[in-house]
Amino acid sequence: MDATLFDYIEKRSMVVGVGSGGCRIASQLQRFNVMADQYAYISCGEEDLAGALRGDKLLVELGFQGKAAPRDVRAAARRQIKDIQKLVSNARLVFVIAGMGGAEGTALAPIVAKEARDQGAAVVAFVAMPHSFEKNKHFYSAIGLKHLQTVADSVVIVDNSEVAGTEPETPLADLYAMVNEKIGFALNKIITSSDNGDYPLGLRKFLGATSGKGYSVFTMGTSEPSSFEEAVSRAVRGLNGCVEPTEAKEALLYVVGDTSLTARHLDESIGMLTSMMNQTVGVQYGFSTRGKDSTMAILIASGFSKTKFDHYDPIAEILGDRIIDSGQEEAVDLGFETFPSIEI
Ligand SMILES: Nc1nc2c(ncn2[C@@H]2O[C@H](COP(=O)(O)OP(=O)(O)O)[C@@H](O)[C@H]2O)c(=O)[nH]1
Ligand SMILES: [Mg+2]
Known part of the structure; x- marks a missing residue:
C-alpha cells in the first residue's frame, strides 16, 4: 500500500x-x-x-x-x-x-x-x-x-x-x-505512532501482521525490572491455553522496560519468542524505555486457524467444516408491538 x-x-x-x-x-x-x-x-x-x-x-x-x-x-x-x-x-x-x-x-x-x-x-x-x-x-x-x-x-x-x-x-x-x-x-x-521518544510499531505493521492471517491473540507478560526475557516468555505462555503457539505466522512484540534495555536484551527476547513459537515466525518489535517498576511484554501473535473457543460450540466440533446453515438465526419481526417475543 x-x-x-x-x-x-x-x-x-x-x-x-x-x-x-x-x-x-x-x-x-x-x-x-x-x-x-x-x-x-x-x-x-x-x-x-x-x-x-x-x-x-x-x-x-x-x-x-x-x-x-x-x-x-x-x-x-x-x-x-x-x-x-x-x-x-x-x-x-x-x-x-x-x-x-x-x-x-x-x-x-x-x-x-x-x-x-x-x-x-x-x-x-x-x-x-x-x-x-x-x-x-x-x-x-x-x-x-x-x-x-x-x-x-x-x-x-x-x-x-x-x-x-x-x-x-x-x-x-x-x-x-x-x-x-x-x-x-x-x-x-x-x-x-508516538512522537515522545518511544520506538513504536505503528498501525501499518499492526495491519500487515493481522490482516488475512486467521485469528490473532493479544497477551501480556510482566516481570521484575530488567527481566526482559521473563516478561516475553510469560507473554508467549499466555497463548498456550488459547491457541497452538507453534502455529503462529506473525508476531508483534512491544517491550516496555527501563533504560537498561539494550539491543542484546531485545535480541535474546526475540530468540526466546521464536524458540517458543517456531523459527519462521515473522517478528516485528517496538520498545519503550520509560517503564519503571516492572518490565512488560505486549504480544499480538497471528496466523492461528483455531482457538480454544471453537470447543465452546459443540455442534461445529462434531460437524467440522460441514456447515448446515452458515446464515445467522434472526428473530422474525412480525410488527406486533404487543407480541414482540413471537419467534420462529
Ligand atoms: N475486557 C472486558 N470484557 C468485558 C467487559 N464487559 C463485558 N465483557 C465481556 O464481554 C462479554 C459480553 O458481555 P457484555 O458486553 O456485557 O454483553 P452485551 O452487552 O450483551 O454485548 C462477556 O463475556 C464478558 O466477559 C469489559 O468491560 N471488559
Ligand atoms: Mg449489555
Missing part, C-alpha cells in the same frame, strides 16, 4: 464500541488516545451509551423489556440498518470492539463489521472473550467469533481469563476495568 493511500486510511479511521463491554473498552481506548479520528458507540442499553466517552451514539431499540438473545438484537439491528450504515459511512478503517458471549456484542459486532466492509472499509475486530467461569456465555461467544472471522480482515482476541489472571475474589467490574486498562495501554503502545 503506498504512503499516501495509507495516510488517507489512517485519517479516516474509526473505533466503534459495541454492547456493554465494547463501549467500556472503546472508551478506555479513547482515554488512552489510541489512534482513530472518530469514536462511535452502539448498544441496546442507554446506560452503555451514557457511560461512554464523547462520540456518535446509536441506540438499537429492542422494542421490548427484558432479557434479549442475540437473535432479538439482530432483528432490531435490521430495523435500524440504515443508521448503522450511516454511522460507518465515512470510515476507511473500522475497529469494531466488543465483548463476545452476551446478546449485543455477539449480534451487533458482525453486523457493524459487514456494513463497514460493504462500504469499502478495512475492518479490524477486537474482541474480549468470556472468562472461563462465564459458562452461560461460552456457546454464543463461539458462534459470534466464527461469524466475525468471515466479515473482518483482522480478528484480534483478548482472552479475559488470561489477561485478568486468576483472581476469583475480585469483583467482576474491577476485573473488567483492569483488563480494559491493560488493553488501552497496550494498544496505545502498539498502534499509536
Whole structure:
C-alpha cells in the first residue's frame, strides 16, 4: 500500500464500541488516545451509551423489556440498518470492539463489521472473550467469533481469563476495568505512532501482521525490572491455553522496560519468542524505555486457524467444516408491538 493511500486510511479511521463491554473498552481506548479520528458507540442499553466517552451514539431499540438473545438484537439491528450504515459511512478503517458471549456484542459486532466492509472499509475486530467461569456465555461467544472471522480482515482476541489472571475474589467490574486498562495501554503502545521518544510499531505493521492471517491473540507478560526475557516468555505462555503457539505466522512484540534495555536484551527476547513459537515466525518489535517498576511484554501473535473457543460450540466440533446453515438465526419481526417475543 503506498504512503499516501495509507495516510488517507489512517485519517479516516474509526473505533466503534459495541454492547456493554465494547463501549467500556472503546472508551478506555479513547482515554488512552489510541489512534482513530472518530469514536462511535452502539448498544441496546442507554446506560452503555451514557457511560461512554464523547462520540456518535446509536441506540438499537429492542422494542421490548427484558432479557434479549442475540437473535432479538439482530432483528432490531435490521430495523435500524440504515443508521448503522450511516454511522460507518465515512470510515476507511473500522475497529469494531466488543465483548463476545452476551446478546449485543455477539449480534451487533458482525453486523457493524459487514456494513463497514460493504462500504469499502478495512475492518479490524477486537474482541474480549468470556472468562472461563462465564459458562452461560461460552456457546454464543463461539458462534459470534466464527461469524466475525468471515466479515473482518483482522480478528484480534483478548482472552479475559488470561489477561485478568486468576483472581476469583475480585469483583467482576474491577476485573473488567483492569483488563480494559491493560488493553488501552497496550494498544496505545502498539498502534499509536508516538512522537515522545518511544520506538513504536505503528498501525501499518499492526495491519500487515493481522490482516488475512486467521485469528490473532493479544497477551501480556510482566516481570521484575530488567527481566526482559521473563516478561516475553510469560507473554508467549499466555497463548498456550488459547491457541497452538507453534502455529503462529506473525508476531508483534512491544517491550516496555527501563533504560537498561539494550539491543542484546531485545535480541535474546526475540530468540526466546521464536524458540517458543517456531523459527519462521515473522517478528516485528517496538520498545519503550520509560517503564519503571516492572518490565512488560505486549504480544499480538497471528496466523492461528483455531482457538480454544471453537470447543465452546459443540455442534461445529462434531460437524467440522460441514456447515448446515452458515446464515445467522434472526428473530422474525412480525410488527406486533404487543407480541414482540413471537419467534420462529
Ligand atoms: N475486557 C472486558 N470484557 C468485558 C467487559 N464487559 C463485558 N465483557 C465481556 O464481554 C462479554 C459480553 O458481555 P457484555 O458486553 O456485557 O454483553 P452485551 O452487552 O450483551 O454485548 C462477556 O463475556 C464478558 O466477559 C469489559 O468491560 N471488559
Ligand atoms: Mg449489555
